[in-house]
Amino acid sequence: MIIPKPNLFNALKFIFLAASFTICIAAGQPSTDTLKMVFAGDVMGHDMQITGAWRDGGDTSYNYHPVFQYIGDYISAFDIALANLEVTLAGPPYKGYPEFSSHRSLAEALKNTGFNVLVTANNHSLDRGKKGLESTLNALDSIGIAHTGTFRDSAEWRANYPLIVEKNNFRLAILNYTYGTNGIPVAKPNVVSMIDTAQIAADLGKAKSLKPDYIITCIHWGDEYQNPENASQRALAAFLAAHGTNLIIGSHPHVVQPLSTVNDSVYVIYSLGNFVSNQRDRYRDGGITLEATLIKKDGKATLKSVGYEPFYVYRCHENKKPPSVFRLIRINDYLKRPERYPAIDAADKKLMMQFYNDTKATMGR
DSSP, X not given: OOOOOXXXXXXXXXXXXXXXXXXXXXXXXXXXXXXXXXXXXXXOOOHHHHHHHHHHTTTSSOOOGGGGTTTHHHHTTSSEEEEEEOSBOOOSSOBOTTSOBXXXXXXXXXXXXXXXXXXOOSTTTTTTHHHHHHHXXXXXXXXXXXXXXXXXXXXXXXXXXXXXXXXXXXXXXEEEEESOOTTOOOOTTOEEOBOOHHHHHXXXXXXXXXXXXXXXXXXXXXXXXOSSOOHHHHHHHHHHHHTTOSEEXXXXXXXXXXXXXXXXXXXXXXXXXXXXXXXXXXXXSEEEEEEEEEEEETTEEEEEEEEEEEEEEEEEOGGGOSSOEEEEEEHHHHHHOGGGSOOOOHHHHHHHHHHHHHHHHHHHO
């Protein structure tokens, strides 16, 4: 794996740990405070996923918890775990594309797995209109999971944006933007955080005034199904870095795009790909998580390491009965202890390894 080396770090030693795809940045003396973060990509809700959740609930209720049953130990090991919720929780009818609405059990399962922050500004934020946006926020609030990107009104937006998260003596500011909402207008008084450079600059100015240790911007951008990032993404990443963002987390293309640096010191993952979905084409049947560890010494937070983990979305027919159910598989862990996972036939294993090797090639660029 080749990661662009920022000029600022040329004098530092980079150590590559092949098993976990991690870059370790020499950090000097041990620090008192450490914060481990993980970022996941698009959490989708296609029709077959909904049907699978009904089956996992015994054909009497929706149950998404089994989807994540093999990754709870991994996600819960992090202090901050964030994902892009690319569905609404708008109630019935529960449907997939093009107007997504999933049962709230999906968010409950994410929380049970260890996710404690969800971003909600994406092109499907308004799939069920004003009711869908507000129902999603109501569901997340009732579950007790932090969120940002969409708001009931401007007063709520002003009071709660950027999202401030405090953990392990660290103070994070988290911002979230989308390029659009599939042409659906935002109904007043709702607010969806859109990509607008003037507004972003103002938001980052406000974020800096709140004195966080680290500023993270999650952004929904880019060309769908394209592995290389485009010029607009690179330009916007440079803008975000110049205005104070410390880490940029990208979503929307539904395929993995490279990890790089901008303005010499700010890491950007252009797209994490799908975290869970029913997209089965090459490059779309999985995604990565980005891992980042911060340390604080003498009141100053610095990035200690960044790394990634590939995940495969396994669609299996348990007990040889349709419809399919879904299970997320951390591929590195599967390769170490396949006995922990459901039996994967030769055809599915070939697809999983194809995704694994494609991902390493993309990240290697």
